[in-house]
Amino acid sequence: MIYKIIYDANPQPADTKIIWENISENAKIKRNFPSGKPFAFYIKDELNHIKGGCSGYIYYGCFYVDLLSVDLSLRGKQYGTQLMKEAEKFAHENDCNFIAVNTMDFEALGFYKKLGYTVEFERHGFDKNSIMYFLKKDLKITINNNAKEAFHWIVGILRKLDIPFQISGGLAANIYGAKRLLEDIDIDIPENYFSTLEAEVKDFIVREPAQFKDETWDLMLMTLNYKEQLIDLGGAIHTKIRNKFTNEWQSISTDFSKVEIRQCFDIDVPVIPKNELLFYKKIIARPVDLIDIEKLEMPIGQLDWHLK
Numbered sequence: 566m567i568y569k570i571i572y573d574a575n576p577q578p579a580d581t582k583i584i585w586e587n588i589s590e591n592a593k594i595k596r597n598f599p600s601g602k603p604f605a606f607y608i609k610d611e612l613n614h615i616k617g618g619c620s621g622y623i624y625y626g627c628f629y630v631d632l633l634s635v636d637l638s639l640r641g642k643q644y645g646t647q648l649m650k651e652a653e654k655f656a657h658e659n660d661c662n663f664i665a666v667n668t669m670d671f672e673a674l675g676f677y678k679k680l681g682y683t684v685e686f687e688r689h690g691f692d693k694n695s696i697m698y699f700l701k702k703d704l705k706i707t708i709n710n711n712a713k714e715a716f717h718w719i720v721g722i723l724r725k726l727d728i729p730f731q732i733s734g735g736l737a738a739n740i741y742g743a744k745r746l747l748e749d750i751d752i753d754i755p756e757n758y759f760s761t762l763e764a765e766v767k768d769f770i771v772r773e774p775a776q777f778k779d780e781t782w783d784l785m786l787m788t789l790n791y792k793e794q795l796i797d798l799g800g801a802i803h804t805k806i807r808n809k810f811t812n813e814w815q816s817i818s819t820d821f822s823k824v825e826i827r828q829c830f831d832i833d834v835p836v837i838p839k840n841e842l843l844f845y846k847k848i849i850a851r852p853v854d855l856i857d858i859e860k861l862e863m864p865i866g867q868l869d870w871h872l873k
Contacts, residue, residue, distance in 0.1 A: 567655045568773060571664070580722070585622075585861030586600070587849070588601075588626075589601050592624075592625065596625075597830060598624075598625050601622050601623060601625070602622070602623050602624075603620065603621070603622050604617070604620065604621060604622070604623060604655060605618060605620035605621075606618055606619050606648050606651050606652055606655075606748060607662070607822075608635065608636070608639065608648070610638060615773070616635070616636040616639055617634055617635035617636050617639060617644055617645075617648070618632075618633075618634065618648065619633040619634075619648045619649065620632050621652075622698075623656075623661060625772045626660075626661055626662040627661065627662065627663060627665055628653075628655075628656035628659070628661040628663070628664045629664075629666075630664060630665070630666045633648065633649070633666070633673070634644065635648070636808070637682070640647075642775040643771070643772040643773070643775075643788075644722075645673075645676060645870045646676075646680065646771055646772055646788065647772075647777075647779075649680055651779075652664070653748065654692065654701075654703075654748070654853070656704060657748065657853065658851075658853060659705060661704055662704060663702060663703050663704055664682070664701070664702045664704065664863055665699070665700070665701050666682060666699075666700050666701075667697055667699045668698055668700070669695055669696070669697055669699075670698065671695065675699050678700075678772070679771050679790050680702070680790070680795075681702050681703070681790070681793040681794075681859060682700040682701065682702045683700060684698050684751050684856040685699045685700065685701050687699070688826065702729070711743075711793055711794045711809070712747055712750065713796050713830040714794075715794035715796060716794075716829065717830065717832065718750065718791055719750065719766075719791070719796050720832065720834060721788070722765055723752070723754070723764070726761055726762065726765060728751060728752065728754050728755075728758045728761065728762060729755060729758075730752050730801075730823045730835065731752070731753050731821065731824045731836060731837050732751070732752055732827075732834055732835065732837065733751045733752065733818060733837045733851070734749075734751025734797070735747060735748055735749070735853070735857070736750050736829070737836050737837050737842050738842065738846075738857040738861065740827050740829050740836055741827075741836075741839050741861055742860060742861065743856070743857045743860040747834045748795070749788075749794075749795035749796060750794065750795070750796045750797065751797050751799065751800050752796065752797070752799070753798075753799050753800070753801035753804075754799075754800070754801055755800070755801050755802050755819075756785045756800040756803055757784055757785060758797075759774040759785060759800075762776075762787070763787065765783075767768060768787055769789040769790055769791050770787065770788070771788050771790045771795075772786065772787060772788035773787065774786070774787035774798075775787075780807065781801075781806060781807055781851065782805075782806060782807075782849075783804070783805040783806075783807075783814060784799050784800045784803070784804040785800035786799050786800070792863060797846075801818070801819035802818050802819065803816075803818070804816070804817050804818070805817070806845055807849065808849075809848065809849055809850045810850070812850075815848065817841075819837070821835070823838055824836060824837065824838065825837075825839070827837050829840050839861065842857075842861070843858060845863055846858055
């Protein structure tokens, strides 16, 4: 048998997949690692045309974002941030240890830093003295080192401005004993207070208040980044969620008179009632919600963790 090395100027995915499968097979033999798998998230218009997206591979506990791009007409509208947030959620769902990205000095270094990525090392030697930065974001830290400080900061502002609020989402699940990674701090406020709050936190906004809709949520949303801790502020009165089982959109509205007062990061704060948290998590039923449901429905004596 004679083998030849042939240059391919237009490699096909099916062909490069063979190379990846050979690498995966070797990793399985040497370390019993499962096969790596590709992923992709797309921005599509009403005609199903791709206007941006991110893609990469999951392998050996690493979630590697190889490509990220948004159409020029959509830049500055937070689509890149939304793509990376969806990718990070998917990384958590696949039990990845960290996310790795790289970018040139003229591309998106500041963007990734705002999302909590840190530079591991630089590579020099490119044309025109360009520099490539390799960045990483750990996912296995249960609580971001700055989460407590960020939480006290935003709660202090909400109370100073006399804005009604409740803790919800993953942080509320943690308060009730879910014991899982804290991705971001979710807080619900009435929609008519967004403009008041926006003026106070303008230097930390990474997603300006606007209506946000994906496959699960339809709500007013604003995202802040305080010392690398993301804070999502969502509308409390006019929010809708999609019922995974009926495929219908259902309205949910917060009654602030029914919140529960719980301790979180050493202060007492209003938290979404546990039964309401379970209600919407059972309806949207994402993998992360199923994890929370399993923990939250355990007998109270079996829950041994809370935020300190």
